[in-house]
Amino acid sequence: MVNKERLFDSLMTLGEIGQMESGGVSRLALTDLDQKGLELIAALMKDAGLKVRMDEAGNLIGRREGRIADAPAVLTGSHSDTVHEGGRFDGALGILGAVEALRCMNEAGIVTDHPIEIYAYRDEEGCRFASSYSGSRIVTGKFEPERLTRADPDGISVAEALTELGLDWRLVDRAARSPASVRAHVELHIEQGCVLERQGVPVGIVSGICASSRGRITLTGEAQHAGTTPMSMRRDPMAAAAVIIQMIENEASRTGTTVATVGRFQTLPGGVNIIPGQVEFTLDCRDLSETVRDGVLDRITAQADEICRQRDIEFDIEIYSRGTAKLCSDEVQDAIRRSCNELGISAIALPSGAGHDSGSFHDFCPMGMIFVRSVGGVSHSPAEWSTPEDCAAGTEVLYRTLLTLAVADSARAAMPAGAGEISHN
Secondary structure, eight states, X not given: OEEHHHHHHHHHHHHTTTBOTTSOBOOOTTSHHHHXXXXXXXXXXXXXXXXXXXXXXXXXXXXXXXXXXXSOEEEEEEEOOOOTTBOSSTTHHXXXXXXXXXHHHHHHTOOOSSOEXXXXXXXXXXXXXXXXXXXXXXXXXXXXXXXXXXXXXXXXXXXXXXXXXXXXXXXXXGGOOOGGGEEEEXXXXXXXXXXXXXXXXXXXXXXXXXXXXEEEEEEEOOOEETTTSOGGGOOOHHHHHHHHHHHHHHHHHHHXXXXXXXXXXXXXXXXTTEEOSEEEEEEXXXXXXXXXXXXXXXXXXXXXXXXXXXXXXXXXXXXXXXXXOEEOOHHHHHHHHHHHHHHTOOOEEEEESSOOGGGGGTTTSOEEEEEEOOGGGOXXXXXXXXXXXXXXXXXXXXXXXXXXXXXXXXXXXXXXXTTTOEEOO
16 A cells, blocks of 8 residues: 555655755766665565666666566656755656555565566756757657767766766667567656646646747847937837737737746846847747647747838847647556546546656556646755645555556456555554
């Protein structure tokens, strides 16, 4: 039975590694603290009865054998690295919840047909080397050699960091698996948003990871004295930017599914008594549908161009990245939904606006995600929190989902009575 206290204690213990004065956690990828966190996870995996190894890319793997040893494995897990002064749940819940689930299978004497493997992926956040999802991308054959040369602010490259940890950077591509070796991939993760909380449910079924795009808008007018230039004679790009940003909000809101954000803003020359000559700001736009997202971008571009034309402002937009949507498979979503139904959880389906390791598997094997409610929708912050009850509920859903994917229906029906129920002791 999933033990709520045991699970939560492991989350809090891991959160002490890299804990800062603010209460946040900093375990950046391929650092000594990251390695120390993995050592704790490895000990927990071994204590749960798993066979533990580290692959050539530094991903930590805990394996529970199945009845058919050479059958493709069901993969689960998440990342163990954090952002600067992040929280205790992002990534960690997906690993430690999986450890708890497999520990419970061993305690209940359940034998699955397929092996189950837990991955603690390296460098999902991308904070140290500006290179996200590195570990999971290598596992799915998306290795990019140029990433090894990327350096952190201290000038240490990925290759050098791997060497310092005793890993041979020349062999990282050997961590790639063949699709035939993987049955499915399912990841437990906190929502990092407020949808589940507002709906009053502890667990959600992820429908897919949104297609994101990022760009830069530059507006050029004429810098003039703020006190001597009449309003009717100004070519003020800041005033145009204010109208455009309001328009961006309106266009994203119209679809009901799109989100768009202006997150960084710069004015030149930047004096308090100078009408700006130029304004530059970023645009982040996301939707589960690439078609919808691109339609929003097209409308933003056309309207911004017209706003600037009317104000005699030069307009330029650069969309420098257009990601693809990573849809969760119907099979894994159905398995999660079935698990929720068995537990009496009225789980809702929702897209993930944030990226996750599971995205690396969308074109590799059947993939899905389970979200757990985040208090206040806060994440990447010392205030990040999910209750012990919600963490246990998500782990219970993961437990049953893994059984659905790794055990034939006939074998699952023969499970011992009470196996998989949440223990509050």
